[in-house]
Amino acid sequence: MKSSIQVRNITIGEGKPKVCVPIVGKTLAEINEALQVIANQQIDLIEWRADFFQAVDDMNQVTTVLKEIRQQLQTSPIIFTFRTAEEGGNKKFSLDAYSQLYQGVIHTGLIDFIDIELFIEASTRNELVASAKQNEVLTIISNHDFAKTPSKEAIINRLKLAQDIGGDVAKIAVMPTNPGDVLTLLEATYTMAETYATIPIITMAMDQLGTLSRTVGGLFGSSVTFASITKSSAPGQVNIKELQQMLDYFYTS
Numbered sequence: 001m002k003s004s005i006q007v008r009n010i011t012i013g014e015g016k017p018k019v020c021v022p023i024v025g026k027t028l029a030e031i032n033e034a035l036q037v038i039a040n041q042q043i044d045l046i047e048w049r050a051d052f053f054q055a056v057d058d059m060n061q062v063t064t065v066l067k068e069i070r071q072q073l074q075t076s077p078i079i080f081t082f083r084t085a086e087e088g089g090n091k092k093f094s095l096d097a098y099s100q101l102y103q104g105v106i107h108t109g110l111i112d113f114i115d116i117e118l119f120i121e122a123s124t125r126n127e128l129v130a131s132a133k134q135n136e137v138l139t140i141i142s143n144h145d146f147a148k149t150p151s152k153e154a155i156i157n158r159l160k161l162a163q164d165i166g167g168d169v170a171k172i173a174v175m176p177t178n179p180g181d182v183l184t185l186l187e188a189t190y191t192m193a194e195t196y197a198t199i200p201i202i203t204m205a206m207d208q209l210g211t212l213s214r215t216v217g218g219l220f221g222s223s224v225t226f227a228s229i230t231k232s233s234a235p236g237q238v239n240i241k242e243l244q245q246m247l248d249y250f251y252t253s
């Protein structure tokens, strides 16, 4: 099975994997600096990792940043992500605070995608998915295992669950401790993409060991790869220029 979605000027799940760059600034000034650098690069999507932003608990400031990003990158799809501390993020937030932030951001009309974690409390998660759909915001349902690489079956089951609860994209990032773990991730990706997926999937093995998955993961069915531009948002992200060169090597379109 193969599936794709069209968003703004790109089709996710078709051809060369799309390159996403995370913005990890702590302040509006730092975010603006990153936006200047991004403007000169060939990128497909940007992710605002709002858990790095100092004033993420102030909805007015969050909206100001989103307006700035939208204004400077008019054609790129924007993903909004608050990564919880439980899954490798930078700030502790109560479930209520997470939910309020997400509802607020969904209603701004400034984003294309919102990244909702698969394993937050289920009713809140489902409410957020429903709210995103009502407001025409696409959902990436995500899971991050910074401690290990789950079994092939467990990886597939998480991606399937993300699909079953209504995600538009299913994503998983795992931590390998040996090369076999990277193979497990790639095998799970391939089986999911070929056999079960009705939506695009994004997978990666983190850290240096996992670099292979960030460069050739697309051949196995992963539709987006995350690259660093100034600072990285996760271990093992390859710098955008090097990544683009490697992708050119493996894909023609």
Ligand SMILES: O=C1C[C@@](O)(C(=O)O)C[C@@H](O)[C@@H]1O
Pocket (backbone or CB within 6 Å): 022, 047, 049, 081, 083, 115, 142, 144, 171, 173, 204, 206, 226, 233, 234, 235, 237
């Ligand atoms: O989920 C992901 C993937 C990621 O963790 C990575 O390993 O590249 C980076 C995060 O910013 C993003 O939200």
